[in-house]
Amino acid sequence: MTTQPTTTDMTGSETSSGQTSAERTVARGGLAAAPLLAVDDLVKHFEIRGGLMGISKLGAVRAVDGVSFTVTEGETLGLVGESGCGKTTLGKVILRLIPPTSGSVTFEGKPLFELNSRELKAARRDIQVVFQDPYASLNPRMSVGEIVGEGLYVHGMTNKREREAAVRDLLKRVGLNQQHIHRYPHEFSGGQRQRIGIARALALRPKFIVCDEPVSALDVSVQSQVLNLLSDLQDEFQLTYLFIAHNLAVVRHLSSRVGVMYLGKLAELAEADDLYENPRHPYTKALLSAIPIPDPTVRRERIVLKGDLPSPANPPSGCRFHTRCPMAQEICKVEEPPLRDIGGGHLSACHFAEDVTPLKERRAS
């Protein structure tokens, strides 16, 4: 049987032809000293209220519970985690769509949470968002032109002809037919709608875009189109991305660094290649091992975690992962491990980070 798969041939020729996009961005990011965005000990608790007037506190969902990281200009920071880990909430707090409980976010040296409404509006030109659901993120009663041009209008481009020209240019850049400017969202497919959402985010020429699961609602064949578009636009407009997703393969493809979240905290943060080849947190390792490989000839070590995700309203003591961790010891139940550098900028929040071994993989004949 001639089982040399075409896939390997292809990627062989691809990688030899040049650097990967992540390598480029790392190189570019390395030049800038100050981070573009700095998140410091960010906390977001959703209070559970009840009682007659809904005022008495019953508890709190600790959606984000003390997260710190920086994003360098030009890089893509991936943020992965399972549902309920707080990654989406984190994105919304950074965008100031929901107020934080405590902590700070600094963008180009400006403290985002201390801006007044005029300063905030100005800052919004630089920080934009692409949402997950291409059906919910576009107002069904507005035409494509109105949707993409809204930011321009809000920020003072009130001349209709000027705005339409700008929108047509944006549509072209995201690969949409300019003739579609007067059409309405319901006439487009999921992938096309996501392009409209990207055009809307691009309209104000932002520096930083939060991509919240931008491809997870799309069909497989369309996902790659949108991922390629995002990376082309990054090169064209020198964009910096915070790329939030649950699909580790998608995150790896686009990100230069990757953070792994578990129950509102960062479990691990490292250069993408380093994280995927040498995971230093048992949760990351389990997460990586759980992803099915689309190649029936490869068998990878499989760590099946026991049980479900604990409730973020009542997280476990000590290390939050200890209830499901195959490596858990006594200390994990009582002492919370800090996110520490275990060498080369590889951060891990595990007491036994040094003992985590890489995943074993073998190719069956």
Add this chain to the structure above:
Amino acid sequence: MADRTYDDVTQVPVDDTEDIDRTEVRSYWQLARRRFVRHRLAVIGAITLAVLIVAAAVVPLVVENATGVSISKSFAPAEIVDDEGNLVLALLGYSRTGINMFTQLMAATATSLMIGFAAVLIIVFIGVVIGAVAGYAGGWVDNVLMRVVDIALSMPGLFIIIAFVAFWGASIWTIILAIGITGWTTAARLVRAEFLSLREADYVQAARALGASPRRIILRHMLPPALAPIIVAASLGVADSVVLEAALSFLGFGIGAEQASLGTLLNVAFEYLNREPYLVLFPSIVLILIVLAANFLGDGMRDALDPRQRVEQQ
């Protein structure tokens, strides 16, 4: 096979235009209209209501002395033009006291519809304002306003209206005001619920992220979708208000005979139920027509305005 990749075969030039959508552009409202037109009962309802409105508005105007008494005409048969050549449109003949029953019926329909629509206007106005404020602000504002709604709901509506009429007298405006300020609670709840969920909608968040002002977000992104259930509730509200007014007038708390409504006619007809039972028939039929038509219309609007009901492209 092994060394050939997916994209190194020279591509046959493909005519790019075959993927371009050549169907006409359809906006949300065009689609809604299309869905509405497909709803047969709703179209019938809309036509019925339109005919009633036009007839009620026009007939008393073109016929002189439309509601007047003319003893000489007592129990006269149906006629369109009287002996002197005047247009009288007495399609239903004349009553014992010589009243032109058709024009009287139309005048009463006009009063009833007027009360119905005006009351709904008040209901929608109060409901939208309170519901929008509660839903957009959330938090304690929402809590306070919703408790106000609870209190308003817990009060017996009919009793309050009767007290209102007893205090300010039974004019058409008192009735409209009374129905309006007792009926807004449902509308407020609808708008609030819609606003609460829209506040979290991705496209509203996106507008906020673009820096749109609260005013723009409310007017452009939240009110239009919230209006859909309101339009539906309003068309049903017209029917409710007309019936409520009829009930009031029937019980004798409504407007007097000088500006008779369908309820007043029923009240009068009821006194002659033994001798002239057919008098009850015509106001009842019109009342039923209004209620059915408004309900069908409401159903049709619900289907038309629901974005989940997609009309596929050809």
Add this chain to the structure above:
Amino acid sequence: MTTVSRSVGPLLEIQGLKTHFFTQDGTVRAVDGVSFQIGHAKTLGVVGESGCGKSITSLSVMRLIERPGKIVEGSIKLNGEDLLEKSDEEMRDIRGDQVSMIFQEPMTSLNPVFTCGEQISEAVQQHTAASRREGMDRAVEMLSLVGIPDAKRRAREYPHQLSGGMRQRVMIAMALSTDPDLLIADEPTTALDVTIQAQILELMRDLREKNRMAIMLITHDLGVVAEMADEVVVMYAGKVVERGDVRTIFGNPHHPYTQGLLHSIPRLDERVDRLEVIKGTVPSPYNLPAGCLFKRRCPFRMPICDVAPPMRQIGEEHTSRCWLTPAGEPPEVGADPTPEEAEAAGEQLTVEPR
């Protein structure tokens, strides 16, 4: 009653299945001439994007197609008996007994007002002569079989008290409680997180061995297919475009669509600069191209593609609906029928080679 024909022929054999939807805007050929078989205790992966007809195919097997949909043609033979000729009553006995199905969203397929135990027990009682008590015992047994800890207590809980992964386990427990020959799993892990998906897939693999059960696994996730399936069917716009052994499909795909799908997914183990893409989008069911349904998006497009290609033999147990030669080359002029010839042959050509 099912043991009689066990050893003879495939477990499930679908021949020329056509399920169409008659909407106000026209006919949607959701499933348009689909044929494949599943052997006893084998797992068949059905892959495709949304709207390709994979779910409608599975619902057709269950005879759960509702108006405006209708199965217009074809046969679905389970253990040699045509399900399309069964009465509704007979079908009710077959569903849940010989064929069970699990869905993507377990919450909507479980009844919120009954406990998990009651629902499984109900299914058992319907298909066997079991009493209520025996049914409950079987429910607890099944719940512990699918790895639910403290099964006795969980059997008394309602679906909303369980997490997504637990609910999917309950669904599987219910589907397996009657020991079916065929389990149809429609995107069973799509709504779940990867670590929970890993648990469920392991459970399914485990139960497949224990119960000698065949699985028809419908998914868009090629990773899940590579891991679970013995054979793969790739669907596109209502038709099967490629079919073969899992290693052949992943290692040596023939149809340009299959190749495109495999190359366009980002992979954990291989880093590429740019992803390959399949250009364009899935055609609207109201506006399908004439000839090959994939031609507008196909990088290999040739003049002959204006004629609908039949399923053609590529290798042993490997067929593909494409005019390219088995080696993947454009057909030589004269080697294949000209468009006119093919058109004349028409129906005959679209018959699947046996």
